[in-house]
Amino acid sequence: MKSLIQRGKFFYNNMMLQTKFTITHLVITTIPMLVMFFFFHGKLYDMVLADTIRTEQNASAMTMPQIDQLIDTCMEAQKSLEAHPYYKKLFRLIGYQPSNWSHDSSEAADFYGAAEDIIDGEYITNILIYLDIPEFQEIFHNEASSQIFRPMSEARGSYWHGIFQGDRSLNSLFCPEFYLSPIEVRKSGDMAYITKSTILYDSEYRTCYTAIYYSKAPFTKLLKNNLTEDTSVAYIINDRDSTVATSDDGLAGIYHFSYDKVRDFFMSSNNFVLKNILDHDVYAGFYYIRKADWFMVAVIPTRAIIKKSFLLMIGFFFIYLLCILISFLIANRLSHSITNRISSVIGQMAKVRTEPPTPLPASLYHDEIGGLIDTYNYMTRMMNRLIGEQAKAAEDLRAAEFNSLQAQINPHFLYNTMDMINWLAQQGRTEEVSEAVVDLSRFYKLTLSHKGILSTIADELEHVKTYVRLQNMRYHQIIDFVDDIPDHMMDLPIPKLTFQPVVENSILHGLLEKVPKGGTIVITGWMEDNTAVILISDDGVGMDTGKLSGILSGKGTSKIGTNIAVFNTHRRLEILYGPGYGLTYNSLPGKGTEVEIRISSFYDRN
Numbered sequence: 001m002k003s004l005i006q007r008g009k010f011f012y013n014n015m016m017l018q019t020k021f022t023i024t025h026l027v028i029t030t031i032p033m034l035v036m037f038f039f040f041h042g043k044l045y046d047m048v049l050a051d052t053i054r055t056e057q058n059a060s061a062m063t064m065p066q067i068d069q070l071i072d073t074c075m076e077a078q079k080s081l082e083a084h085p086y087y088k089k090l091f092r093l094i095g096y097q098p099s100n101w102s103h104d105s106s107e108a109a110d111f112y113g114a115a116e117d118i119i120d121g122e123y124i125t126n127i128l129i130y131l132d133i134p135e136f137q138e139i140f141h142n143e144a145s146s147q148i149f150r151p152m153s154e155a156r157g158s159y160w161h162g163i164f165q166g167d168r169s170l171n172s173l174f175c176p177e178f179y180l181s182p183i184e185v186r187k188s189g190d191m192a193y194i195t196k197s198t199i200l201y202d203s204e205y206r207t208c209y210t211a212i213y214y215s216k217a218p219f220t221k222l223l224k225n226n227l228t229e230d231t232s233v234a235y236i237i238n239d240r241d242s243t244v245a246t247s248d249d250g251l252a253g254i255y256h257f258s259y260d261k262v263r264d265f266f267m268s269s270n271n272f273v274l275k276n277i278l279d280h281d282v283y284a285g286f287y288y289i290r291k292a293d294w295f296m297v298a299v300i301p302t303r304a305i306i307k308k309s310f311l312l313m314i315g316f317f318f319i320y321l322l323c324i325l326i327s328f329l330i331a332n333r334l335s336h337s338i339t340n341r342i343s344s345v346i347g348q349m350a351k352v353r354t355e356p357p358t359p360l361p362a363s364l365y366h367d368e369i370g371g372l373i374d375t376y377n378y379m380t381r382m383m384n385r386l387i388g389e390q391a392k393a394a395e396d397l398r399a400a401e402f403n404s405l406q407a408q409i410n411p412h413f414l415y416n417t418m419d420m421i422n423w424l425a426q427q428g429r430t431e432e433v434s435e436a437v438v439d440l441s442r443f444y445k446l447t448l449s450h451k452g453i454l455s456t457i458a459d460e461l462e463h464v465k466t467y468v469r470l471q472n473m474r475y476h477q478i479i480d481f482v483d484d485i486p487d488h489m490m491d492l493p494i495p496k497l498t499f500q501p502v503v504e505n506s507i508l509h510g511l512l513e514k515v516p517k518g519g520t521i522v523i524t525g526w527m528e529d530n531t532a533v534i535l536i537s538d539d540g541v542g543m544d545t546g547k548l549s550g551i552l553s554g555k556g557t558s559k560i561g562t563n564i565a566v567f568n569t570h571r572r573l574e575i576l577y578g579p580g581y582g583l584t585y586n587s588l589p590g591k592g593t594e595v596e597i598r599i600s601s602f603y604d605r606n
Contacts, residue, residue, distance in 0.1 A: 128149075129210050130150050131149055158184065160194055172195045197210065219236065232298065232299060239259055241258050266295065282301050359376075460498055463497075479511060519540055531599070569583065
């Protein structure tokens with residue numbers, strides 16, 4: 001035992017100081033939380049049950065007046081129709097006689113308008129009055145009256161009509177959906193409040209029914225809002241043990257109580273009662289809807305309460321974990337306030353692996369840690385200076401490589417042109433000698449006119465036109481040159497001598513190798529987002545795959561000639577703009593060659 005204590009003490013003493021502080025604070029905060037957790041665990045179910053039932057009772061207390069209001073709306077609609085003078089005259093005074101009935105009277109029109117005002121389209125969906133008189137009567141065929149008055153044949157066959165026929169003493173009936181015929185549900189509404197009355201016809205009193213059709217949706221919405229648990233169900237049943245409305249048809253069928261049992265339960269208790277249905281324990285509450293003689297039943301399965309208590313326990317557990325996390329953060333913060341100076345040095349030194357070192361703020365204290373920070377800052381300054389010197393050396397090397405590549409471009413062109421001028425002078429063709437000298441002077445003036453390494457596409461195009469004119473003088477006008485570069489691209493910056501090596505290569509290795517010699521060179525361009533694309537094509541002899549693969553790789557090229565000039569042009573563009581830019585060759589032997597030059601349109605000319 002003593003040995004075990006010694007090992008534990010040794011392990012604790014070897015911990016980091018921040019870890020020791022963190023563990024100490026966690027132990028102090030977690031022990032009280034554990035005690036509270038085990039104390040409340042046993043009473044959690046009873047607390048959840050009481051809270052659930054109380055919440056359901058409060059919700060039901062708010063739902064019942066709204067259901068009563070919906071029922072009152074139907075009854076008031078029926079009463080307003082009965083109170084109308086036209087209704088009284090038709091059903092209580094003179095009755096319906098074809099000789100004295102006027103469908104075009106202002107009183108009839110006012111009655112139809114009153115019925116239309118009652119129909120709101122959301123709750124009250126239709127009003128129909130079924131008359132047991134012959135169907136050939138005009139009241140069923142007039143456009144205005146037929147919207148409300150319908151023959152009794154349309155009501156026969158419905159369940160509600162059978163109920164009235166079976167119970168002669170019944171004067172009114174609230175009808176759920178299945179009491180109605182399919183035609184009624186489709187055209188009028190899925191529920192109805194129907195009242196029975198009589199009408200005098202041919203000296204005989206005949207039965208008639210006033211049907212106020214309304215929507216079940218408001219009842220369903222109220223029942224769903226009444227629920228506090230996802231697995232609970234609320235439904236309404238009438239005195240014929242029929243379901244009027246429900247929040248869930250499936251659960252209402254499983255947890256169904258008959259009307260007689262609900263009435264007995266309601267009379268014996270006004271609180272939720274525990275019942276067993278199909279081996280499921282449920283808590284059920286019952287509420288009487290007096291005006292319609294309905295009962296609302298709210299059923300809460302015990303498994304929902306168990307689930308809720310379990311979720312509450314899980315929530316408490318996560319709160320407990322959150323408290324531990326907060327305790328850990330506080331403990332870590334307190335301990336870090338002691339060791340943060342050392343941690344800042346360690347963290348700053350660790351960044352050197354992924355980024356250049358940055359100095360720490362100068363220490364306000366002159367202890368050992370302050371000396372460590374000063375030493376680290378001195379080391380950082382030295383490293384940053386070395387990194388800067390290395391970057392400058394790399395940039396100087398890049399510029400030197402670019403200038404070296406540009407200096408290699410085509411020095412033999414001058415020799416060939418001078419030979420041509422000499423040959424023209426020996427032939428006595430002085431005008432052509434003068435023209436050649438002017439073009440040659442213009443060619444090198446454009447080449448050397450800027451101190452920088454960049455020109456514009458317009459200058460490069462003029463430069464290559466001058467070059468082609470000199471070559472045409474040398475080769476007796478066998479080269480056709482066509483340019484089609486859009487005006488908006490003319491001012492874009494481009495390295496000097498980008499077009500000329502490509503055009504020279506097209507002439508020497510494309511057009512001059514044809515039989516007979518000569519052909520056409522076309523230069524055009526377009527923009528692709530931030531990239532300028534120049535296409536130089538010829539109809540020369542083309543190149544096979546071997547030559548095509550080596551022309552831009554630098555393999556097999558001599559240190560002079562057009563191939564090395566093209567390779568150097570490609571390398572210059574890669575150095576300036578990066579990978580993905582430069583020259584791309586496509587060629588078909590015997591057909592010609594296309595060279596695509598890609599440059600960035602955002603390169604800084606300075």
